[in-house]
Amino acid sequence: MVAIKRWFLHTFTPPWRWRLAFPAAVLNDIEKAVKQSECQHRGELRFAIENTLAPTWVWRGLSARQRATEIFSNLRVWDTEENSGVLIYLLLADREVHIIADRGIARRVHQTEWDSVAHDMQEAFRVGDFRRGSLEGIEHITTMLTTHFPADADNPNELSNNPVIINS
DSSP states (O other): OHHHHHHHHHHHSOTTTHHHHSOHHHHHHHHHHHHHHHTSBSOEEEEEEESOOOHHHHHTTOOHHHHHHHHHHHTTTTOSTTSOEEEEEEETTTTEEEEEEOHHHHTTSOHHHHHHHHHHHHHHHHTTOHHHHHHHHHHHHHHHHHHHSBOOSOOOOOSOOSOEEEOO
């Protein structure tokens, strides 16, 4: 029964729904926060928002976590000099956040820490505060990356700071 409910949700959620949660001003705030964050550490952040999954993917049981892993690859978050990319992935229809870290960071920051940040973001999103949830999530990630990957003199911006809206 849950699978059918999820399929209906993904099938009938309007394609513009993400704009209510993430209007241009919030997307701009996220971009600025990512840029400021990356000045403090050597990590590279990508923020991705997906409204819904294709109904056939939902029917076949594709989870938000599996999709986050695909997006990590598709956006080439792994393609950094120090393997220091971090994807913050939000699947709006499922109200799930997943944080995927590249292997350079995963060696030092355990997945349970990322899951804790994702949980806190989901709690803010659950009450409709997408701006606060996003910015606080980026702030927590910044703190972790500053601890394990502090910035040095050579700190190039290897990935775009713009949040990406994924249309499946």
